[in-house]
Amino acid sequence: MNIKIVNKSPFDLPQYATAAAAGMDLRANLQESVILAPLQRKIIPTGLSMELPVGYEAQVRPRSGLAAKHGITVLNAPGTIDADYRGDIGVILINLSDTPFEIKPGERIAQMVIARHEQANWVEVDSVEALEESLRGAGGFGSTGK
Numbered sequence: 001m002n003i004k005i006v007n008k009s010p011f012d013l014p015q016y017a018t019a020a021a022a023g024m025d026l027r028a029n030l031q032e033s034v035i036l037a038p039l040q041r042k043i044i045p046t047g048l049s050m051e052l053p054v055g056y057e058a059q060v061r062p063r064s065g066l067a068a069k070h071g072i073t074v075l076n077a078p079g080t081i082d083a084d085y086r087g088d089i090g091v092i093l094i095n096l097s098d099t100p101f102e103i104k105p106g107e108r109i110a111q112m113v114i115a116r117h118e119q120a121n122w123v124e125v126d127s128v129e130a131l132e133e134s135l136r137g138a139g140g141f142g143s144t145g146k
Contacts, residue, residue: 001053003114008088009047011106023061023111026091030105041075041094044109052083052114059113060091066109071097074110081112 007013014024028034029047036042052058060079066072075092091110095101103109125131128138136143 001056001114003053004051006049007047008049011047014048014112023113025063025108026060026089026110026112028091028103028105028107028109030103032105034103036072036093036095036101036103038095038098038100041092043090043092044103046089046091048089049086050081050089051086052081054083055116055118056083057081057115057117058089059115060089061111061113063108063111070101071095072101072109078113 005013009027009029011027011029014026016024026046026048029045034042034044050058058081060074060077060081062073062077072093072095075094079092081089089112093103093109
């Protein structure tokens with residue numbers, strides 16, 4: 001699939017690291033380093049804007065290495081970029097560690113996955129009894145066991 005993209009950063013376009021990779025790394029489009037204090041969140045720009053086809057979204061997800069080694073994650077993971085959005089892709093990062101973290105210009109801060117999606121058409125019914133029964137039923141949080 002071809003996707004139109006504008007790159008206003010000095011860094012390479014996102015790319016897949018391996019032939020079977022689902023995500024592409026997003027880089028921080030910063031002029032100078034930014035310090036993310038413990039429990040602080042910031043929107044980090046990427047310098048990228050794109051035109052996704054209708055029926056697709058881009059999901060912004062944490063990088064596992066940043067999360068495991070430094071406690072840095074994407075706050076609204078996965079963040080959704082809709083097909084009609086044309087602005088700069090920003091990544092909401094949060095530092096869940098107890099030490100400050102330096103985000104350097106060009107640092108890989110998140111990954112982006114392009115995914116197909118559907119839009120729902122609601123069919124409103126009068127009561128829960130009108131819904132088809134399932135094995136789970138109304139069992140909620142923790143109802144399927146440990």
